[in-house]
Amino acid sequence: MQLSPDDVRDVLRVLDSSGLAELHLETAELTLTLRREGAAAGWTAEQQVLRTPVVESQLSAVGEEDEPAPVQAEVGEGLVAVRPPLLGTFYRAPQPGAPPFVDVGDPVEDDTVVGIVETMKMMTPVHAGVRGTVVEFRTGNGEFAEKDAVLCVVEPA
Amino acid sequence: MSHRIHRLLIANRGEIAARVIRTCARLGIESVLAASDADLDALPARLADRVVRLGPAPAAQSYLDPAAVVRAALAVGADAVHPGYGFLSENPALAQGCAEAGLVFVGPSVESLHAVGDKLTARRHALAAGLPVVPGGEAADLAAAQAVAAEVGYPLLVKAVGGGGGRGMKRVRSAGELAHTLDLASSEAAAAFGDPRVYLERYVESGRHVEVQVLGDGSSAVALGDRDCSVQRRYQKLFEEAPAPLIPDRVRADMASAALALAVHLGYRGLGTVELLYDRQRESFYFLEMNARIQVEHPVTEAVTGLDLVAEQLAVAEGLPLRLRQEDVVLTGHAVECRINAEDAAHDFRPSPGQIERVVLPVGDGIRVDTHVQGGSVVPPFYDSLLAKLIVHGTDRADALARARAALDLLRIDGVTTTVPVHQALLADAEFAAGGVDTAFFERFLSRDLAVAS
Numbered sequence: 001m002q003l004s005p006d007d008v009r010d011v012l013r014v015l016d017s018s019g020l021a022e023l024h025l026e027t028a029e030l031t032l033t034l035r036r037e038g039a040a041a042g043w044t045a046e047q048q049v050l051r052t053p054v055v056e057s058q059l060s061a062v063g064e065e066d067e068p069a070p071v072q073a074e075v076g077e078g079l080v081a082v083r084p085p086l087l088g089t090f091y092r093a094p095q096p097g098a099p100p101f102v103d104v105g106d107p108v109e110d111d112t113v114v115g116i117v118e119t120m121k122m123m124t125p126v127h128a129g130v131r132g133t134v135v136e137f138r139t140g141n142g143e144f145a146e147k148d149a150v151l152c153v154v155e156p157a
Numbered sequence: 158m159s160h161r162i163h164r165l166l167i168a169n170r171g172e173i174a175a176r177v178i179r180t181c182a183r184l185g186i187e188s189v190l191a192a193s194d195a196d197l198d199a200l201p202a203r204l205a206d207r208v209v210r211l212g213p214a215p216a217a218q219s220y221l222d223p224a225a226v227v228r229a230a231l232a233v234g235a236d237a238v239h240p241g242y243g244f245l246s247e248n249p250a251l252a253q254g255c256a257e258a259g260l261v262f263v264g265p266s267v268e269s270l271h272a273v274g275d276k277l278t279a280r281r282h283a284l285a286a287g288l289p290v291v292p293g294g295e296a297a298d299l300a301a302a303q304a305v306a307a308e309v310g311y312p313l314l315v316k317a318v319g320g321g322g323g324r325g326m327k328r329v330r331s332a333g334e335l336a337h338t339l340d341l342a343s344s345e346a347a348a349a350f351g352d353p354r355v356y357l358e359r360y361v362e363s364g365r366h367v368e369v370q371v372l373g374d375g376s377s378a379v380a381l382g383d384r385d386c387s388v389q390r391r392y393q394k395l396f397e398e399a400p401a402p403l404i405p406d407r408v409r410a411d412m413a414s415a416a417l418a419l420a421v422h423l424g425y426r427g428l429g430t431v432e433l434l435y436d437r438q439r440e441s442f443y444f445l446e447m448n449a450r451i452q453v454e455h456p457v458t459e460a461v462t463g464l465d466l467v468a469e470q471l472a473v474a475e476g477l478p479l480r481l482r483q484e485d486v487v488l489t490g491h492a493v494e495c496r497i498n499a500e501d502a503a504h505d506f507r508p509s510p511g512q513i514e515r516v517v518l519p520v521g522d523g524i525r526v527d528t529h530v531q532g533g534s535v536v537p538p539f540y541d542s543l544l545a546k547l548i549v550h551g552t553d554r555a556d557a558l559a560r561a562r563a564a565l566d567l568l569r570i571d572g573v574t575t576t577v578p579v580h581q582a583l584l585a586d587a588e589f590a591a592g593g594v595d596t597a598f599f600e601r602f603l604s605r606d607l608a609v610a611s
Contacts, residue, residue, distance in 0.1 A: 004179060008520050034520065037567050044567050045520045048531055053202035055192075055210050056233065086508065088538050089215070095348040120499065120508035120542040144538075 003032065003047070012043055080130045081150040088119030090126075090151055092141040100141070106134050107157075114152055117145065132156040159476035160261050162237040166191055166230040167205070168251075169241025170220065171543060172527045173451070174201035177239050180467040181206075191229045193219035195537040200529045209233050214539050220244040223251040227258050237261035237474065239467075243541070246450040247274055263474040265427040265449045266375075272423055273447040276318050277356055283444040286422035288415045291434060291443040293358035299336055302357055306335060309359040315339055317346030318354035323392025325349055328360055363595045365435040366394075367401045367442065369416035370458045372469055373425035374479045380413040381462050382488050384454055387596045388583065390506065395576070395599065396583060397454035398493040399461045402554055402592035405440060412442055419447065428455075428470045437595060453496065453546070456527060460492035460550040491554040493561050497528075498542040501574040502603075510538040514572035519564040523550040523557075526568070536573055544570060547580075554592060558584055 015023055015034060025032040029051045037044050075081045084090065092100040092115045101113050108114065108128035116123045128134075138150040145151060164187040167177050174190055178201060181188035190205035195214035202208045209229045212219035219225065223245055230238050238255050240246040240263065249270040255262035264270070273279040280290050292309045296302035306313060306329075315338055317325025325346030329338045339355065347353035366389065370381040385401035386394045400409070416431035430452055432445040455466050464481075472480060499509040513534045518526045528545035530536065536544065549564055551557030562584045565577060583589055586602055 004183065005520075005525050009522065012521060042524075042563055042567055043520045044517045044569075046515070046517050046532070048533075049200060049203040051203050053190075053198060053205070053208045055197055055202075055208045086538075087510065088508075095344060119538045120510060120540065122506075122508050122542075124507070 003030070008032075008034075008045060015043070075150060075153045078155070079135065080132065080154045080156055082114055082126065082128055082130075082152045082154060083148060084117045084126055084145045084151060085124055086117065086119050087145060087147045087149075088117040088124070090139045090141070090143055090145045091116050091118065092137070102128075102134055102152075104134050104136060108132060108134060108154060126151060128154055130154050130156050160236065162186055162261060162471060162475055164189060164233070164235045164237075165263070165471075166209070166226070166233065166235035166238045166260075167201075167241065168211070168220065168226040168229070168238055169244055169246075170196045170199070170201065170529070170540060172529045172546060173241040173453075175204055175529045176527050177241065177467055178204045180465055180471070183465075184468060184471070186471070189233045189235055191226060193539075195535075195539055198535075200531055200534060207233060214537065216244065216539060220540075223248060223254045226251060227254040227260065230255070230260050231258055235260065237263055237471075239263040239471075240450070242450050242452055247448070249274065261474050263427075263470060265425060265429065269423050269425055269427075270449055273429075273449050274319070276316060276320060276446055277354075279446055280444070282422060283419055283447075286415075286419045288419060288444040289442065291358045291361065291445070293356060295354075295356050296339060297354075299339060302335060302339055303332075305357045306332065309357065312360040312362075314358045314360045315342040315355050316358055317342065317350055317352070318356055319350035319352035320346060325355065326392060329357075361434055361436055361443075363437045363597070365401070365437060365593065365595050366432065366445075367404065367412065367435045368430045368432045368448075369412055370455070370466075371416050371420045371425070371429050371431060372466075372473065372479065373420045373423075373427065373429065374473045374477070375424055375426035377479055378417055378420035378425060379479060379481060379483050379486055380417050381458050381464065381466075381486055383409065383412060384457055385593075386454060387594055388589070388599050389596055390599050390603070394454065395496050395498075396494065396580065397457055397496075398491065398554070398557070399457035400488060400491065401435070402491075404435065404593075408435070408440055408442065415442075415444070419444070426473055428466055437593070453543070454494055456525060456546060456548040457492040457494050460523075460525070460548060461488045461490060462486060463489065490550055490552050491557045492548060492550045493554075493557045494549075495547045495561065495565065495580040496543060496576070497545040497547060497568070497570065497580070498576045499536050499544050499573045500542050500576050502576055502579045506576075508538070508542050509574040510536045510542075511573045512536070513544075513570060515569065516571075517567070517569040518545075519547070519567035521564075523560055524548075524564050525550075530570065544573075544575060555590075558590060 023034045031048045112128045132154040136153040178188045188205045189207040191211040245251040252262045294305040327342045343353045365387045384399045388396040430448040433442045500506045525548040549561040
């Protein structure tokens with residue numbers, strides 16, 4: 001059962017004339033709670049569609065990706081992990097085909113950009129946050145990085 | 158020749174997928190959602206009659222792959238494809254692929270998509286249809302750019318020919334900045350659209366973004382009123398309203414005529430939007446571009462016209478003639494739309510993906526919420542941040558704004574950070590309430606009102 005905005009409006013019309021303060025409706029596929037908020041502020045609805053979608057066809061549209069290797073969250077003693085400011089897809093270069101921002105062996109300062117993370121179509125630069133030398137990349141170009149992932153490892157100067 | 162649509166593949170996600178499914182349910186059309194791995198359990202998948210897996214989560218391997226969409230449509234026996242907005246909605250390759258596979262593409266013809274998909278071609282068509290355009294021209298190299306700049310003067314805008322969404326668009330304040338900005342805009346355009354071409358346009362200091370909704374059946378067209386989308390941040394719209402406030406009647410009529418002239422010139426079939434730049438000082442307007450798809454802000458037009466634009470879009474896609482004449486289009490009251498994004502305004506609008514704990518929506522007369530989230534929904538990091546649209550219809554602008562303020566106070570989306578507080582501050586702003594703000598307003602407002610509010 002799906003409810004359109006018009007259906008909800010009809011239900012509200014009935015409620016408005018009834019003086020009820022709350023209505024809870026539950027079917028096999030959906031739960032809907034309507035509640036009168038405050039004195040005269042208005043009505044709110046909390047709705048849950050319960051039906052679990054059945055995916056009918058498993059199209060192998062493109063080459064399936066292998067599961068990415070789990071990221072090693074620990075780094076060696078005396079080394080510093082550079083982690084993303086928020087989860088997203090990590091890019092090591094400003095655009096496809098361009099040289100990487102930094103590579104293994106490169107010196108970095110606090111504010112050196114080591115890559116960018118794309119989250120919800122927005123690009124956020126990742127800064128080294130430490131002065132030193134890049135010794136390892138743990139997350140590859142174009143790979144997804146969780147918030148606690150290690151993108152690269154820096155040996156402080 | 159008309160082809161009745163029985164089973165529609167929706168090649169999109171989020172609120173627009175849920176929106177199209179709703180109209181399908183009303184019209185008795187079977188809806189099949191083509192979803193990426195990240196969306197197989199999302200609300201639109203629960204609402205659709207059927208679901209087909211399109212590909213992995215990254216959009217390039219699912220929602221942006223025309224071949225995968227056509228294969229999915231054929232696999233489920235769909236007879237039509239609705240592309241929503243964004244993704245492949247204006248991609249001629251999908252329209253072409255559908256045509257070759259015998260599927261109805263719910264959108265304009267391949268020719269129309271080519272005609273308006275490229276900003277320079279669109280500009281040529283607009284000129285041919287008699288529309289005023291912003292002074293400017295092609296910038297194939299620095300010398301050409303300098304020649305155009307000498308004609309239109311500074312400041313000016315560099316824009317991506319294949320662009321959209323503000324990417325590849327840059328402001329140049331003086332001749333000294335031209336070469337550097339040209340390079341930057343060109344690389345951004347290449348990265349975002351695979352097309353490095355840019356062109357130059359005069360920068361209008363105080364312009365409003367006003368657009369006219371049109372609907373065509375390939376031979377005739379109707380204008381469905383205008384919208385104001387001037388409240389933007391980095392060329393991304395946040396708030397829209399219909400009709401555009403404080404536009405002289407004569408100019409409003411001229412804008413509608415101009416939009417219709419372009420639609421007729423193109424032999425346009427489908428929903429389309431003619432974007433115009435309204436110059437507040439001169440009380441004149443220029444053609445910017447044409448969007449050949451349904452848009453995020455279509456509900457404000459639905460509210461003031463009483464039409465279901467998706468239903469009209471499906472009807473003309475089926476090959477039916479327009480079901481309404483221009484005199485049937487009657488606008489009532491005023492409607493506004495707040496885009497609620499999963500973004501943290503306190504941290505420079507940083508994205509806020511994650512799990513939503515609870516969603517409580519305002520309901521009542523004149524209130525509509527288009528959304529794809531509910532308690533327990535996951536907001537994946539792969540796509541844009543739009544969570545919901547609050548659309549409010551009132552008797553006039555002041556009434557609509559007052560109702561919107563009350564509705565926003567009732568709306569709760571817990572678990573991720575949203576832009577609800579931004580809209581609350583915006584609706585409390587005196588300059589905004591007066592109406593007719595320009596596209597530079599919102600950045601000013603952010604540094605002023607929002608700083609105070611937080």
